Amino acid sequence: MAKGYVIARVEVTDPQAYAAYARVSAEAARLHGGKVLAKAGAYVELEGEARPRNVVLEFPSLAQAVAYYSSVEYQAARAKRAGAAIVDIVAVEGVDEELGA
Template sequence: MTKGYWISHGRVDDPAKYDLYRAANAAPLAEFGGRFLVRGGDRVTKEGTAKPRTVVIEFPSYQAALDCYDSPAYQEAIKLRQGISESDLVIAEGWAG
């Protein structure tokens, strides 16, 4: 079984309100085995363009990554970041090698 990943490039316009989203997404991420590999921090865009913040979350399977995003709890969390942030999110299947 290959792992699944959320790969996000985003921008946060209201950090205080964004903390409400972080608090709300903690439960669904934990429920589906999500683990942060990258959560902001320094980075350099070498090609193309990307929003200023990068987040990578690993899940035990591609299906778990999809299910977490589609879960009612995460869909409720998304509502908390609408209008205060913008992101591009890709859910990708890991490579088994």
């Protein structure tokens, strides 16, 4: 089964409020089987418009990634983020390791 990934590109506008969101969001991801692969850190803008904070979460499947985002726990975190950041988030299906596709 292919893994699922949540990818967020973020520009923080209120660091204090965003920090509260990040704590609750991380716990929500953990509860839903998520693993943080990348967050913040150095980045290189290769093409298009980059944002200064980039986050990649890995889940056992795309369905679980979407379930995390839709969960009561994440929606509570999302409410804390309101007005604290400009965010683009997508969920994508990874390559099925068994099929190699």
